[in-house]
Amino acid sequence: MALDLTADQKDLGRANAANVLSELSRRGFMKSLAIGAGGGAAVSAASYFGYTGFGDKPVRTALIGAGDEGGILVGEHNPDFLRFVAVADIRPSNQKRILNGDPKVPLRKGFKKVYGELEANKIKITHSYEEILADPSIEAVVIALPLHLHAPVAIKAMEAGKHVLCEKLMAWNIRQCKKMIEVAHKTNRILSIGHQRHYSMLYAHASEVLKSGILGDIRHIRAQWHRNNTWPFEWDAMANGALAKEIPQPIYRDGWFNPITQEEYNALNDPKKLQAYGYESVEELIRWRLYNATGGGLMAELGSHQLDACSIFLGKVHPLSVTGVGTKSFYGKNRNDRDSDDHVFVTFEFPGNNYFQKDDTGKTVIRDGKQLLKDKDDVVVVTYSSISTNQFEPYGECVTGSRGTMVVESETSLMLYNEKNPNSKAGAPKATVVSVSGAEKGKPALEASSTWGPAAASASAATQGPAGTTGAPVSRGYREEMEDFAFCIRNWGKDGYANGLKLPRCHGTVAMADAIIALTSNLSMKKRSRIEFDEKWFDPVAIQVPDADQKGRFDSQIFKS
Numbered sequence: 001m002a003l004d005l006t007a008d009q010k011d012l013g014r015a016n017a018a019n020v021l022s023e024l025s026r027r028g029f030m031k032s033l034a035i036g037a038g039g040g041a042a043v044s045a046a047s048y049f050g051y052t053g054f055g056d057k058p059v060r061t062a063l064i065g066a067g068d069e070g071g072i073l074v075g076e077h078n079p080d081f082l083r084f085v086a087v088a089d090i091r092p093s094n095q096k097r098i099l100n101g102d103p104k105v106p107l108r109k110g111f112k113k114v115y116g117e118l119e120a121n122k123i124k125i126t127h128s129y130e131e132i133l134a135d136p137s138i139e140a141v142v143i144a145l146p147l148h149l150h151a152p153v154a155i156k157a158m159e160a161g162k163h164v165l166c167e168k169l170m171a172w173n174i175r176q177c178k179k180m181i182e183v184a185h186k187t188n189r190i191l192s193i194g195h196q197r198h199y200s201m202l203y204a205h206a207s208e209v210l211k212s213g214i215l216g217d218i219r220h221i222r223a224q225w226h227r228n229n230t231w232p233f234e235w236d237a238m239a240n241g242a243l244a245k246e247i248p249q250p251i252y253r254d255g256w257f258n259p260i261t262q263e264e265y266n267a268l269n270d271p272k273k274l275q276a277y278g279y280e281s282v283e284e285l286i287r288w289r290l291y292n293a294t295g296g297g298l299m300a301e302l303g304s305h306q307l308d309a310c311s312i313f314l315g316k317v318h319p320l321s322v323t324g325v326g327t328k329s330f331y332g333k334n335r336n337d338r339d340s341d342d343h344v345f346v347t348f349e350f351p352g353n354n355y356f357q358k359d360d361t362g363k364t365v366i367r368d369g370k371q372l373l374k375d376k377d378d379v380v381v382v383t384y385s386s387i388s389t390n391q392f393e394p395y396g397e398c399v400t401g402s403r404g405t406m407v408v409e410s411e412t413s414l415m416l417y418n419e420k421n422p423n424s425k426a427g428a429p430k431a432t433v434v435s436v437s438g439a440e441k442g443k444p445a446l447e448a449s450s451t452w453g454p455a456a457a458s459a460s461a462a463t464q465g466p467a468g469t470t471g472a473p474v475s476r477g478y479r480e481e482m483e484d485f486a487f488c489i490r491n492w493g494k495d496g497y498a499n500g501l502k503l504p505r506c507h508g509t510v511a512m513a514d515a516i517i518a519l520t521s522n523l524s525m526k527k528r529s530r531i532e533f534d535e536k537w538f539d540p541v542a543i544q545v546p547d548a549d550q551k552g553r554f555d556s557q558i559f560k561s
């Protein structure tokens with residue numbers, strides 16, 4: 001993520017992060033760590049996120065959509081909290097894979113590995129999610145369907161009495177998001193959305209570092225997700241069977257331009273059934289991310305995660321404006337063609353700490369329905385790019401402050417560096433060990449010293465670092481997201497919303513903000529213009545939305561009542 005870091009410099013950055021986290025914890029500035037014998041240790045995700053186990057009654061759950069992401073969720077879930085008893089998916093190959101797992105992707109373990117063969121064979125597997133919704137013994141559904149189906153299926157599920165954990169992006173347009181929230185309240189069902197960074201201890205640590213102020217004045221965050229999908233596609237017909245000849249074959253190896261066998265194509269190619277399932281063609285079903293009618297492009301699929309992270313870093317504030325450029329400059333006719341852009345570049349202005357004028361009570365002053373601006377130059381600029389032709393840098397976020405830099409790489413690694421102070425003897429930041437100096441006026445500060453070399457630093461981090469600082473595997477949050485969802489269900493009650501019962505961290509209103517950011521970015525790129533965010537868009541009960549002219553395939557069904 002930071003272009004020129006060597007392996008040693010990364011080790012040093014991780015050791016610095018471990019040091020700083022421990023020190024912040026010791027000085028009482030961190031909630032996500034507790035100080036134990038060998039330094040700071042992460043408090044359990046459960047207690048940090050506010051849930052506990054609940055005995056031997058896991059939530060009876062169905063998975064709707066057992067594709068790539070459904071497979072990850074099955075591999076990551078904790079059966080003590082949530083027990084899958086049924087699956088709905090229309091693709092024969094994915095029905096098989098969800099049971100048997102995917103040997104090429106160890107995270108997609110499959111039910112047989114997670115539950116054992118005997119129990120796995122008891123899971124009901126059907127093509128019809130309606131059949132699942134009609135089963136009164138199922139308490140909750142996890143929806144991992146293509147984007148255009150999130151709102152219609154989630155709404156039907158809540159109306160059928162099920163609690164819902166739906167994958168991100170929340171919905172295809174913002175009116176649908178607002179309807180989902182409305183239905184959740186009307187039916188008193190829990191609605192959680194799968195932005196897993198809300199449940200990642202690494203991101204919790206990173207946010208607390210930022211909150212402590214030790215990075216100084218933060219004016220810029222750079223986030224990106226770059227991939228290279230330009231390598232030639234190769235297909236092993238002997239091992240995998242013949243490719244369907246009715247649809248264009250992939251020219252490049254591109255996870256969004258999936259191949260399909262002739263056998264699977266024939267099984268799915270029934271126009272009536274396809275229409276009932278929500279598609280105009282088999283190609284649209286298997287390559288849904290490429291089409292405007294079924295997907296939301298790079299911002300919905302990748303950018304939403306990282307803008308979510310940036311908003312968390314900045315204190316869950318909403319952005320002020322977005323300006324974007326998107327191009328389809330690589331793919332084209334007969335070359336993995338698509339509706340969506342293959343390169344996106346977006347720039348956001350977020351409010352700085354003093355952007356909004358405050359009155360004596362510390363609240364934002366509202367006059368004539370408008371928030372008064374104290375200083376319109378007090379902004380933090382977030383730049384985001386997602387490209388398809390180069391992956392020299394992995395994905396991540398880089399927060400640049402006047403006193404230090406924080407790098408989060410690939411959701412698994414947290415690194416910290418100081419800015420070089422010209423008045424001090426400390427060396428170059430990428431070779432400098434940092435810790436936290438005494439809390440001056442109650443505020444901690446980064447302290448640079450050159451006493452340790454990278455080797456010592458990495459040894460130290462390897463033995464005592466919290467999540468993201470050791471190189472050891474880190475939970476990306478999927479497991480915790482499902483545990484939290486199950487806990488909320490078990491502790492839910494009559495009038496749960498009215499009584500203020502615990503909601504999942506990424507409940508509807510939180511997730512809608514991510515959808516607004518991603519989908520407004522798409523509008524900015526489409527119109528090639530700067531768009532200012534309206535606070536009413538973020539209000540679930542206000543009718544205003546950024547994308548009123550974007551009509552979804554199922555809107556007439558969703559908004560019939």
Ligand SMILES: NC(=O)c1ccc[n+]([C@@H]2O[C@H](COP(=O)([O-])OP(=O)(O)OC[C@H]3O[C@@H](n4cnc5c(N)ncnc54)[C@H](O)[C@@H]3O)[C@@H](O)[C@H]2O)c1
Pocket residue numbers: 064065066067068069070088089090091094127128129144145146147149167168169194195196276277278285286301
């Ligand atoms: N949180 C994350 O990190 C993350 C990562 C990847 C994908 N996702 C999200 O997960 C969702 C699914 O993505 P994916 O990569 O698994 O896609 P996918 O195409 O691999 O899987 C979708 C599955 O849904 C099934 N399906 C489609 N329409 C159906 C219908 N009407 N009834 C029953 N089954 C149907 C398909 O057969 C397929 O198996 C998307 O919303 C995506 O954005 C989230």
